[in-house]
Amino acid sequence: MESDYLSPGSLPPGTRLGPWLLLGQRGRGSYGVVYRAVLEAQQESAHIVALKLALHPGDGRFAREAELLSRVHHPAVPRLLDSGHWQPCEGVSYAWLVMEWVEGTPLYAWAQSQRPSSRQVLQLLARLARALDATHSAAGLHRDVKGDNVLVRRADAQPFLMDFGSGHHLGAATLTSHLFPPGTPSYRSPEAWRFVFGPRKPPPVPYAPGPADDLFALGVTAYRLVTGKYPPSAHPWEKAEAWLWRSEExxxxxxxxxNPRCIPELSALVSRMLSPRPEARGSAREVAEALEQAVRNAGREADVPLFTGEEPRPAGLLPVPQRVTVRRPPPMRRWPRLAAAGLAGALALSAGGLLSVSRSEEPATSRLAQQEETKDAGTVAVGDSVLTAPVAPERVPSMWSSIAVDLPPKPFPGQRRPDGYGRCPSKVQVAINGGCWTKVPVDVKYCDDWDGVAYRGTCYQPAMTRPRPATSGPATRDDNP
Structure with missing residues (x-):
């Protein structure tokens, strides 16, 4: 078939790319499109494969992903079968790669429908940790571990770590100049946030992730899988949540x-992966061995489903699950006996599972990070989870998308406003069009990746007011811990 007039994002069935014959499109993202394909010479008996084709000529992500996948050999990672370039016309070349097809369900959707037990989750996490160990042993990093990048095979409930389009390997060229590497904000480690937004000037070089970052992301994935919620934000600017990462909290x-249905052994291993200290997480191999040991030692309690199916927000249900937040106890300043009693009561409520998950009480930047969980995050397609999607998934609507082109003529509801002298409450904020805006230390050409707006050569995000404390519970404080 002649295809020199076709776009890589709209190739019809029957198009040939190298030895592969396209059967139809399965998903599309910012950088690539996924097709079902078979070997043309074996159309009747060939197995279906996933062919990922770049949407932009000369995209270096594909060469890096192909090299990384060629180094990683593990049953929980789809095999790389072939790679090459499609040249629809002279001087234009689009990279493609062919991978093993996985017929499965994205992790959180699988948890919603299957309601797994603690034992099943331990087994699933152990297999994913082994896949990460194989990646790290090949001098590679995944850099975007999350539920949307894990498929659970329908035939036998085996999980697969997908979408290495954000990955990196030793010797690979750096393709972007972001302060953060490709990834998803809700899954970033505390050390990554501290590096970029710590109490000093913006760093002169981007953050360099390591194996501990992949393990932390697996911990966030596990936490959401077990609880249906995200852990508190580790962003240093999130004073309403960052204090919860203190060791005593x-x-x-x-x-x-x-989730009291979670057995103690599984909870402890999730907490280990979420440790604020990277060295305390251990290696992926050590975590895998600990998970496998927990499976062998677990009793009958481990076979109780983690969800009954009657929860108001079961795992994987849209809209995106909210973060776990805990009402902060009042500080011990005056009347120490009364303050101590209030603290004990607050901790008792926390231990009883009475955690605040009100959407209205959640900081705006936390909501932004959660919404970005569904973003492409710089990967080749939209995550290899699109291999099972009948249509290309849509991005969750967000109020932030409305400021991607230009500043609004008036402040958003809940946005901070300057005083009568035109001054905003923080020195890092500036007053524009009646609202306060925070500068984001990224190149303006990447501003859209942060759901911000480029204005006069600088990237900005709206500075939102902190929500008032609930009148039915203990008062919260906005001051520093």
Whole structure:
């Protein structure tokens, strides 16, 4: 078939790319499109494969992904079968790669429908940790571990770590100049947030992730899988949540506190992967061995489903699950005995599982990070989870998308406003069009990746007011811990 007039994003069935014959499109993202394909010479008996084709000529992501996949050999990682370039006309070349087809369900949707037990989750996480160990042993990083990038095979409930389009390997060229590497904000490690937004000037070089970042992302995935919620934000600017990452507070929002059906062994291993100290997480191999040991030692309690099916927000249900937040106890300043009693009561409520998950009480930047969980995150397609999607998935609507082109003529509801002298409450904020805006330390050409707006050569995000504390519970404070 002649195809020199076709776009890579709209190739019809029957188009040939190398030895492969396209059967139809399965999903599309910002950088690539996924097709079902078979070997043309074996049309009747050939197995269906996933062919990922670049939407932009000369895209270096594909060469990097193909090299990384060629190094990783593990049954939980789809095999790379072929790679090449499609040249619809002279001087134009689009990269493609062919991978093993996985017929499965995205992780969170699988959890919603199957309601797995603690034992099943331990087994699933152990297999994913082994896949990460194989990746790290090949001098590679995945850099975008999350539920949307895990498929659970329908035939035998085996999980597969998908979408290495954001990955990196030793010797690979750097393709972007972001302060953060490709990835999803809700899954970033505390050390990554501290590096970029710590109490100093913006760093002169981008953050360099390591194996511990992949393990932390697996911990976030596990936490959401077990509880249906995200852990608190580790962003240093999120004073309403960042204090929960203190070592003395970690026990008050564990997976078991949030979901008593989770066995202690699974909860402890999730907490280990979410440790604020990278060295405490250990290696992917050590985590896999600990998970496998927990499977062998678990009793009958481990076979109880983690969800009954009657929860108001079961895992994987849209809209995106909210973060776990805990009402902060009042500080011990005056009347120490009364303050101590209030603190004990607050901790008792926390330990009893009475965690605040009100959408209205959640900081705006937390909501932004959660909404970005569905973003392409710089990957080749939209995540290899599109291999099972009948149509290309849509991005969750967000109020932030309305400011991607130009500043609005008036402030958003809940946005901070300057005082009568035109001054905003923080020195890092500036007043524009009646609202306060925070500068984002990224190149303006990447501003849209942060759901911000480029204005006069600088990237901005709206500065939102902190929500008032609920009148039915203990008062919260906005000051520093």
């Amino acid at each position: 970690l026990a008050h929002w564990t997976a078991r506190v949030c």
